[in-house]
Amino acid sequence: MAFILTFLGKGGSGRTTVAIAAAKKLASLGSRVLLAGQDPGPAFGLLLGISPSPDPQEISPKLAAVQLLSTVLLERSWEEAKELEAQYLRTPTLKNVYGQELGILPGMDSALALNAIREYDKSGNYDVIVYDGPGNFSTLRMLGTAEILSWYIRRFRQVLSESDLGKALSPFIQPITSAILNVSWSPDDLSQEGNNQGTQLLEEGKAALADPNRVAAYLVSGDDPAAIATAKYLWGSAQQVGLTVGGVLLNQAEATEAIASEFAPLPLTSLPSRTGADWQSLIDALPDFRQGAQAPKPITIDTANRQVRVFLPGFDKKQVKLTQYGPEITVEAGDQRRNIFLPPPLNGQPVKGAKFQGGYLIISL
Amino acid sequence: MAFILTFLGKGGSGRTTVAIAAAKKLASLGSRVLLAGQDPGPAFGLLLGISPSPDPQEISPKLAAVQLLSTVLLERSWEEAKELEAQYLRTPTLKNVYGQELGILPGMDSALALNAIREYDKSGNYDVIVYDGPGNFSTLRMLGTAEILSWYIRRFRQVLSESDLGKALSPFIQPITSAILNVSWSPDDLSQEGNNQGTQLLEEGKAALADPNRVAAYLVSGDDPAAIATAKYLWGSAQQVGLTVGGVLLNQAEATEAIASEFAPLPLTSLPSRTGADWQSLIDALPDFRQGAQAPKPITIDTANRQVRVFLPGFDKKQVKLTQYGPEITVEAGDQRRNIFLPPPLNGQPVKGAKFQGGYLIISL
Numbered sequence: 001m002a003f004i005l006t007f008l009g010k011g012g013s014g015r016t017t018v019a020i021a022a023a024k025k026l027a028s029l030g031s032r033v034l035l036a037g038q039d040p041g042p043a044f045g046l047l048l049g050i051s052p053s054p055d056p057q058e059i060s061p062k063l064a065a066v067q068l069l070s071t072v073l074l075e076r077s078w079e080e081a082k083e084l085e086a087q088y089l090r091t092p093t094l095k096n097v098y099g100q101e102l103g104i105l106p107g108m109d110s111a112l113a114l115n116a117i118r119e120y121d122k123s124g125n126y127d128v129i130v131y132d133g134p135g136n137f138s139t140l141r142m143l144g145t146a147e148i149l150s151w152y153i154r155r156f157r158q159v160l161s162e163s164d165l166g167k168a169l170s171p172f173i174q175p176i177t178s179a180i181l182n183v184s185w186s187p188d189d190l191s192q193e194g195n196n197q198g199t200q201l202l203e204e205g206k207a208a209l210a211d212p213n214r215v216a217a218y219l220v221s222g223d224d225p226a227a228i229a230t231a232k233y234l235w236g237s238a239q240q241v242g243l244t245v246g247g248v249l250l251n252q253a254e255a256t257e258a259i260a261s262e263f264a265p266l267p268l269t270s271l272p273s274r275t276g277a278d279w280q281s282l283i284d285a286l287p288d289f290r291q292g293a294q295a296p297k298p299i300t301i302d303t304a305n306r307q308v309r310v311f312l313p314g315f316d317k318k319q320v321k322l323t324q325y326g327p328e329i330t331v332e333a334g335d336q337r338r339n340i341f342l343p344p345p346l347n348g349q350p351v352k353g354a355k356f357q358g359g360y361l362i363i364s365l
Numbered sequence: 366m367a368f369i370l371t372f373l374g375k376g377g378s379g380r381t382t383v384a385i386a387a388a389k390k391l392a393s394l395g396s397r398v399l400l401a402g403q404d405p406g407p408a409f410g411l412l413l414g415i416s417p418s419p420d421p422q423e424i425s426p427k428l429a430a431v432q433l434l435s436t437v438l439l440e441r442s443w444e445e446a447k448e449l450e451a452q453y454l455r456t457p458t459l460k461n462v463y464g465q466e467l468g469i470l471p472g473m474d475s476a477l478a479l480n481a482i483r484e485y486d487k488s489g490n491y492d493v494i495v496y497d498g499p500g501n502f503s504t505l506r507m508l509g510t511a512e513i514l515s516w517y518i519r520r521f522r523q524v525l526s527e528s529d530l531g532k533a534l535s536p537f538i539q540p541i542t543s544a545i546l547n548v549s550w551s552p553d554d555l556s557q558e559g560n561n562q563g564t565q566l567l568e569e570g571k572a573a574l575a576d577p578n579r580v581a582a583y584l585v586s587g588d589d590p591a592a593i594a595t596a597k598y599l600w601g602s603a604q605q606v607g608l609t610v611g612g613v614l615l616n617q618a619e620a621t622e623a624i625a626s627e628f629a630p631l632p633l634t635s636l637p638s639r640t641g642a643d644w645q646s647l648i649d650a651l652p653d654f655r656q657g658a659q660a661p662k663p664i665t666i667d668t669a670n671r672q673v674r675v676f677l678p679g680f681d682k683k684q685v686k687l688t689q690y691g692p693e694i695t696v697e698a699g700d701q702r703r704n705i706f707l708p709p710p711l712n713g714q715p716v717k718g719a720k721f722q723g724g725y726l727i728i729s730l
Contacts, residue, residue: 010408012377039502040700042594043375069700093524098690101520103513103702106506107472135376135500137404141471148468155466159458168533229407325463335405335434337468
């Protein structure tokens with residue numbers, strides 16, 4: 001199991017440069033590092049000084065780099081899906097369609113990258129995976145997939161199993177989910193609460209994200225108001241997907257008290273500019289990313305005091321909406337919705353009150 | 366029908382600033398303009414000097430602004446989907462699930478934004494829609510959706526209609542596609558070639574994208590090598606989705622001959638920096654965006670000479686892959702695949718040869 005590290009910040013703040021420097025630093029300290037860039041453009045290779053490939057290649061001792069390409073990943077997943085389908089369906093539908101002709105639809109990039117990272121993580125070849133996404137929200141949506149997909153399955157399982165659509169779809173659930181997630185899923189899954197392979201995969205994803213020793217993000221910002229406001233917004237948005245933010249990296253900017261107060265209690269680190277091929281001063285200035293585990297947890301459920309505490313820095317009260325239409329509590333903020341499934345005895349209880357205090361949404365049941 | 370204008374360029378190159386200036390300019394020239402920003406963060410509002418809302422609000426004469434929020438759009442689509450489902454299914458499955466609790470999965474942002482733009486376009490309220498996407502590839506994937514989804518439908522219609530899965534899914538195609546695309550789709554659509562509403566919608570989307578008087582992009586770049594290389598790559602990538610690129614905007618950089626030769630035959634425009642609330646010098650420097658229609662077309666099919674010419678600037682020969690596994694020709698470049706459906710008499714003909722010349726991939730049949 002690897003430590004997965006990513007960076008969020010306004011476009012142009014230097015996310016990719018910092019990701020490369022972080023990968024170099026962690027490799028120099030002895031970790032086996034995979035640097036995975038998802039933007040298919042040339043900037044990643046230019047900054048890295050190599051021609052990146054869609055398979056990991058060692059670029060220096062203990063440091064491998066990969067440029068995740070959706071066309072390549074989709075082609076491979078398709079071939080696996082065809083094999084799986086042929087095992088499960090009497091009349092395979094996919095065999096006459098070729099992976100080499102499949103176009104990329106919205107959402108596929110994230111699903112394919114997530115699956116690739118999951119497989120690199122499972123391979124045991126890396127201690128750290130540094131992920132450089134194509135944009136903040138695509139990174140957040142990607143990392144939030146397990147949590148949100150779990151909710152959709154939880155919510156729709158009951159509804160679907162009682163419907164005509166559910167009855168019709170049921171025999172096909174396994175090959176379809178196999179094609180997407182590259183795992184087998186038992187055919188009676190719709191009507192089943194249990195621990196099948198698909199649910200387990202999502203639970204593993206959620207558990208990894210909830211553990212700041214497994215997945216963490218750092219904010220990258222300059223000192224201009226738009227960059228700082230964006231970083232604060234991303235800080236809150238990360239909590240909404242359950243992603244711990246470990247600290248703030250001020251790229252070519254001083255760590256002033258004013259900025260520190262915006263991001264308290266996160267530690268601030270000031271980074272020097274990088275000139276040409278000399279990465280060392282930037283690498284030396286980077287913090288110890290494992291310290292991120294000390295940052296506030298996105299969510300705490302206190303059954304004794306019948307309280308749920310959701311850490312939502314960067315938002316003010318007006319930007320956060322709390323609803324309870326369905327069986328769970330829904331927190332809406334930062335163009336995301338988080339559904340909170342409560343353990344007994346809080347499960348199914350109505351919300352009695354809520355307040356916003358010190359960056360926390362405190363919900364009483 | 367509105368003219369839809371968007372901007373592509375490396376993060377931090379000033380895409381959003383240029384989009385705002387373009388919207389202001391077009392409104393000042395008399396067009397009714399909608400400026401639609403999709404990044405949910407605070408930068409859009411800070412640059413615009415307003416607190417943006419998820420519904421269009423007039424911010425100056427003839428200029429309205431909207432911040433597309435997936436949570437809001439999904440909630441609305443869900444309510445419409447519930448109504449449609451209740452009309453078509455004997456046992457509605459959706460009625461007990463509330464729009465207010467739905468989370469956002471990867472891909473939903475693009476699908477919802479595309480649908481919102483389509484509806485604003487159809488409303489007749491705007492002459493121009495300036496779209497500021499959350500990232501280059503999310504914009505390209507979104508604009509490519511009609512083309513690629515058409516291919517998936519074309520390719521899988523035959524395959525599916527002969528399969529068990531197709532027979533089982535058939536009665537549910539209409540409510541499902543209604544929920545996503547907000548149009549009704551006739552239930553026998555799987556086995557039908559015809560002009561149903563869903564196919565028509567995709568054809569309209571493809572026709573709009575293929576017409577540079579309806580949809581165009583401009584590249585935004587600085588003069589540093591990574592920004593220029595990224596802009597060139599995006600130029601080629603735009604052709605792959607059939608999006609015409611009208612010109613290059615050099616933000617706070619001189620239009621040198623070296624840069625001009627990189628982007629020939631596109632016109633270059635040098636833009637001054639913007640200081641504080643003074644947008645006028647930036648607005649004055651912007652080109653006439655309607656001139657973009659003179660740029661090279663992404664694809665030309667010459668049946669007389671049995672040639673297909675695909676404009677692919679910014680890529681070299683090694684980065685372009687041509688295959689013919691399925692019934693169509695597939696061009697792979699820039700982490701995208703474009704399937705070319707040929708009219709008779711070229712349809713179904715094998716590729717006899719291909720060469721790369723002056724930025725064009727020339728395929729002989």
